[in-house]
């Protein structure tokens with residue numbers, strides 16, 4: 001079976017005020033050290049894995065900000081991956097980019113290196129709200145990044161957005177989405193802002209200096225996105241993701257279908273060989289362990305069949321198509337309706353899910369209450 005491969009690039013020009021991802025300030029020596037260590041990790045897995053596990057169906061450079069690295073460095077990583085792994089025909093290769101870090105020459109280099117999907121973290125087309133989030137880019141830079149991506153020849157573009165930003169009105173969000181749809185990207189992701197503990201934004205809200213977006217307003221924004229993007233020809237295929245026909249993100253589908261993936265780089269997560277494991281987040285420890293010829297893994301967990309079944313249920317329910325009950329039966333030799341009889345009966349009775357055509361899926365009532373449904377399977 002092929003796998004999805006994730007490469008974590010842990011550098012950003014400046015920390016956004018809501019961000020709790022693993023990222024470090026841009027620094028030439030740190031980036032050179034990271035690149036050397038990443039190549040060691042690629043070679044380590046390249047030598048250890050079997051042919052099937054080295055067959056890559058999707059590749060995703062995330063972060064951090066992968067485009068903080070020179071485009072030539074991303075090309076070098078791709079060359080190393082082609083040497084140690086096997087990128088399948090038609091492999092989706094995505095690079096996440098901050099609109100403040102792209103230029104025409106860099107985008108052309110990425111395209112020539114084989115990158116065929118660009119994911120731009122636009123977040124909002126409102127400069128005031130970008131300021132609240134602490135983003136480094138402006139609306140004008142985001143629009144220019146989209147123009148440059150198209151001019152360079154990127155035919156598969158995702159734009160990421162956030163709603164529920166403190167101070168954001170429903171009409172701000174409607175304007176942002178209208179501008180997004182007018183750019184005709186192949187894919188749009190719209191996430192409600194999470195106030196992660198310890199972030200500057202969450203601390204500001206905790207001290208009462210910043211007003212969090214009211215829950216009912218956030219729900220209205222979500223419902224608007226679902227309805228508006230559907231009217232614009234985007235299929236709502238996952239709780240927060242919308243795609244033109246055939247443009248669903250192949251890499252993220254690997255996660256939601258609970259298929260196999262390998263994550264390389266500090267803090268990257270993997271699910272392969274019956275284990276879930278995660279890399280150390282600290283850049284110095286990541287490099288030290290690889291210098292000693294060790295895997296930079298911090299925590300490993302061997303999954304039981306029960307764990308894997310539960311994860312297949314709550315990850316699959318993120319998809320609007322839902323969990324394919326026949327596929328579940330083939331994969332585990334047991335029917336989900338039997339394993340989770342009590343849980344499924346309860347959420348069916350509450351109208352949070354429905355069964356249709358062999359799929360168990362969230363109902364329109366259950367969509368905004370997805371976390372309540374997921375808890376049934378944890």
Ligand code: SF4
Nearest residue numbers: 012015016019063064
């Ligand atoms: S660009 Fe992304 S990873 Fe970097 S600080 Fe901002 S949200 Fe976090």
